[in-house]
Amino acid sequence: METLQYWIQGFSVATQPLNLLYAFIGCILGTLIGVLPGLGPAAGTAILIPITFNLDPIGAIIMLAAIYYGAMYGGTITSVLVNVPGEAASVITCLDGYQMAKQGRAGPALGIAAIGSFIGGTFATIALMVVSLPLANFALRFGPPEVFALLVVGLSLVTGLSGRSLLAALVMTMLGLLLAMIGMDPVRGAPRFTLNIPPLYDGVGFIPVVMGLFGVGEILLSMEKPVLEIIKTKFTDLLPKKEEWKVSTGAIGRGTVIGFFLGLIPGIGAIIPTFLAYVVEKKVSKHPEKFGTGVIEGVASPETANNSYANGAMVPLLTLGIPGSPTLAVIMGAFIIHGLTPGPFLFKERPDVVWGLIASLYLGNVILLVLNLPLVGFWAKLLEIKYQYLYPGILLFCILGAYSLNQSVFDVGVMVVFGVLGYIFRKLDWPLAPTVLALILGPMMERALRTSLEMSGGALSILVTRPISAVLLTIAVIVLASPAVRLLGKRAGKDD
Amino acid sequence: MKRAWQIMSLAFVAAAVVTLIASFAYPYKDRLGPGPGFFPVWLSLITGGLSLALFAQVTWSRKAPFSPGSPLPEDRAGTVGIFIILGALLGSLVFLDFLGFRITLFLFLVFLPIALGMRNWVLILVFSLLGSFGVFHVFYYWLKVPLPMGVLGF
Numbered sequence: 001m002e003t004l005q006y007w008i009q010g011f012s013v014a015t016q017p018l019n020l021l022y023a024f025i026g027c028i029l030g031t032l033i034g035v036l037p038g039l040g041p042a043a044g045t046a047i048l049i050p051i052t053f054n055l056d057p058i059g060a061i062i063m064l065a066a067i068y069y070g071a072m073y074g075g076t077i078t079s080v081l082v083n084v085p086g087e088a089a090s091v092i093t094c095l096d097g098y099q100m101a102k103q104g105r106a107g108p109a110l111g112i113a114a115i116g117s118f119i120g121g122t123f124a125t126i127a128l129m130v131v132s133l134p135l136a137n138f139a140l141r142f143g144p145p146e147v148f149a150l151l152v153v154g155l156s157l158v159t160g161l162s163g164r165s166l167l168a169a170l171v172m173t174m175l176g177l178l179l180a181m182i183g184m185d186p187v188r189g190a191p192r193f194t195l196n197i198p199p200l201y202d203g204v205g206f207i208p209v210v211m212g213l214f215g216v217g218e219i220l221l222s223m224e225k226p227v228l229e230i231i232k233t234k235f236t237d238l239l240p241k242k243e244e245w246k247v248s249t250g251a252i253g254r255g256t257v258i259g260f261f262l263g264l265i266p267g268i269g270a271i272i273p274t275f276l277a278y279v280v281e282k283k284v285s286k287h288p289e290k291f292g293t294g295v296i297e298g299v300a301s302p303e304t305a306n307n308s309y310a311n312g313a314m315v316p317l318l319t320l321g322i323p324g325s326p327t328l329a330v331i332m333g334a335f336i337i338h339g340l341t342p343g344p345f346l347f348k349e350r351p352d353v354v355w356g357l358i359a360s361l362y363l364g365n366v367i368l369l370v371l372n373l374p375l376v377g378f379w380a381k382l383l384e385i386k387y388q389y390l391y392p393g394i395l396l397f398c399i400l401g402a403y404s405l406n407q408s409v410f411d412v413g414v415m416v417v418f419g420v421l422g423y424i425f426r427k428l429d430w431p432l433a434p435t436v437l438a439l440i441l442g443p444m445m446e447r448a449l450r451t452s453l454e455m456s457g458g459a460l461s462i463l464v465t466r467p468i469s470a471v472l473l474t475i476a477v478i479v480l481a482s483p484a485v486r487l488l489g490k491r492a493g494k495d496d
Numbered sequence: 497m498k499r500a501w502q503i504m505s506l507a508f509v510a511a512a513v514v515t516l517i518a519s520f521a522y523p524y525k526d527r528l529g530p531g532p533g534f535f536p537v538w539l540s541l542i543t544g545g546l547s548l549a550l551f552a553q554v555t556w557s558r559k560a561p562f563s564p565g566s567p568l569p570e571d572r573a574g575t576v577g578i579f580i581i582l583g584a585l586l587g588s589l590v591f592l593d594f595l596g597f598r599i600t601l602f603l604f605l606v607f608l609p610i611a612l613g614m615r616n617w618v619l620i621l622v623f624s625l626l627g628s629f630g631v632f633h634v635f636y637y638w639l640k641v642p643l644p645m646g647v648l649g650f
Contacts, residue, residue, distance in 0.1 A: 050635065050639070050641045051639060053639065053640070053641055054639055054640045054641075164561055164562070164563070165550070165553075165561035165562070167546060167549055167550040167553055167561070168501075168550060168561065170546050171505070171508050171543065171546050171547055171550055174508075174512075174539060174542060174543040174546060175508070175543075177539050178511070178515055178536070178539055178540070178543060181515075181535065181536045181539065185522075185532040187532075188526075188531070188532055190522070190532050192522055192532055192536065193515075193518060193536070216585070219581065220578050220581060220582070223574055223577035223578050223581060224569045224570060224571075224574035224577075224578075225574070386614070387612075388608070388609045388612040388613060388614045389609055389614070389619075389623055391581070391608070391612075392584075392604065392605050392608040392609060392623075392627070393605075393623075393627060395581070395584075395585065395604075395608075396601055396604070396605065396627050396628075396631065399585075399588055399592070399601070399604075400597075400631065400635065400641075400643070403592065403597075403643065403644070404635070404641045404642065404643065407642050407644075409589060409592050409593050409644075412588070412589050412592065413589055416582075416585045416586065416589060419585070420582070423578070424504075424567075427500075427567040428497070428500055428501060428504060428562070428567060429562065429563060430504070446535045449530075449535065450529060450530045450534065450535065453529050453530050454528055454529035454530070457529075458529060458530070
């Protein structure tokens with residue numbers, strides 16, 4: 001009953017004309033970010049935070065969330081037409097999507113992706129509504145040791161599933177944690193490692209770091225091969241054939257379930273669900289040998305899982321305050337900028353924000369479907385923008401976004417430095433996601449550990465004698481030690 | 497690639513040592529419990545250990561964790577493009593406060609397309625005017641986002 005009241009409240013917030021407009025603008029901007037090569041969802045969302053500075057918090061969060069899931073769909077367009085994923089989660093879509101485009105069937109590939117995304121996103125939102133309140137209530141029982149253990153699990157997952165070398169991923173996690181030490185000590189409030197540079201008293205800006213690593217770094221990397229070969233096609237036929245619907249229905253169902261449940265695990269990232277959905281689809285298929293040659297279920301399942309994951313991943317963010325990917329970490333940063341702290345208390349203190357956001361996910365999925373099916377041709381046209389204009393345009397917004405956070409050129413400098421580092425780490429194939437998540441979670445982690453030790457009089461045993469934290473820490477150890485988890489991460493590939 | 501991984505892991509070892517030394521400037525413990533130095537000390541030690549282990553793995557393990565090939569750009573054009581973009585970013589960093597957003601970004605948006613090979617002057621002019629003065633107008637006046645004005649006051 002309580003949940004139903006909150007649902008009604010959420011819809012009354014989300015359907016306000018201004019909030020609908022923000023969701024609509026967010027969907028357009030998100031799709032644009034997904035479509036444009038050189039701009040992923042993490043950097044794209046970070047760049048667009050300044051747009052929301054003067055909006056009320058609910059409108060701002062609704063718009064940024066719409067940008068996030070809009071980008072998830074937009075990435076499909078480049079995967080299908082250019083064989084280059086607009087965002088990392090669409091990597092797997094390249095396999096069959098691009099082959100379909102080469103056979104002149106880009107329309108049905110993009111059509112089924114839009115429909116699958118809509119269905120996956122909608123079902124995941126329903127599930128999000130059902131599970132989030134009980135989970136938030138459960139999380140209210142967590143003390144500092146449990147919070148610390150949960151953060152360790154999140155970082156272990158993002159580390160264990162990242163890249164080709166566990167050691168390199170661990171080092172990148174430590175880099176994020178060390179960067180998080182700069183600024184005010186989160187427990188005592190004393191400055192640390194600030195080198196007497198005033199902007200560093202607030203710490204290393206998380207948003208400029210994301211813009212640098214994922215925005216500038218990506219553009220520098222793209223400069224090595226800037227010209228894309230686009231498959232030109234007419235989008236006269238967007239819907240699949242009758243027999244394709246049959247196989248797509250099952251694929252969409254499986255993708256929805258896989259995406260949502262993996263989204264519940266903090267730190268899993270957007271690539272694993274799409275990768276797993278594709279593998280499962282291949283396993284259940286009567287003709288697995290045809291995968292990779294342009295079969296529609298090879299597009300339907302991962303694309304559905306992608307958007308289902310995007311909505312499911314809101315659960316750990318909203319209920320526990322733990323972002324599962326760099327993009328969600330940016331959204332968490334936006335919450336904080338607007339004076340809100342994601343986590344169980346937000347459900348008690350600002351139900352209008354939480355439930356308004358959740359309700360807006362439904363509406364956003366409808367907007368995306370309406371927007372994307374008829375506008376596929378328009379989005380595809382954007383791929384023809386010359387990189388000599390596109391990259392300077394993206395960099396312009398990076399500069400604007402980094403500067404406007406604190407009206408500080410120092411943050412622009414941070415962005416440039418991390419852009420160079422992002423380029424180098426990408427060249428070395430060292431994962432970036434662990435650094436970003438560790439940077440935003442570091443202060444929470446330190447606070448939780450030190451408070452736990454204060455509670456226990458300095459005994460570390462408090463972390464293993466309390467049942468929930470003991471279980472969570474065991475999970476973290478299994479994740480890091482398990483070859484199966486690392487193999488999954490290696491196969492799935494790169495950062496969110 | 498092996499050399500690049502070795503250099504990077506050693507750079508992390510060096511960073512860990514520097515951070516460890518700097519951490520000793522803060523109290524490890526105080527009367528309430530762990531002090532501001534507690535977490536950085538342990539993080540530095542763990543980072544140093546992991547980086548050394550990575551260096552050892554890269555240097556002596558038979559199973560190379562890196563892919564074959566060079567980390568350097570494949571052709572000269574790519575390298576030049578990267579330096580052009582970095583140069584433009586550094587230029588904007590230097591001049592942003594002094595010249596203000598509009599002039600700095602106008603120059604930035606004129607320079608980059610030309611340096612990257614574009615010669616359509618009308619398009620470049622329209623692009624750079626919209627990207628600098630147009631974007632400034634939208635963000636400064638409509639969205640109320642503070643942006644630098646520069647010494648010339650606009």
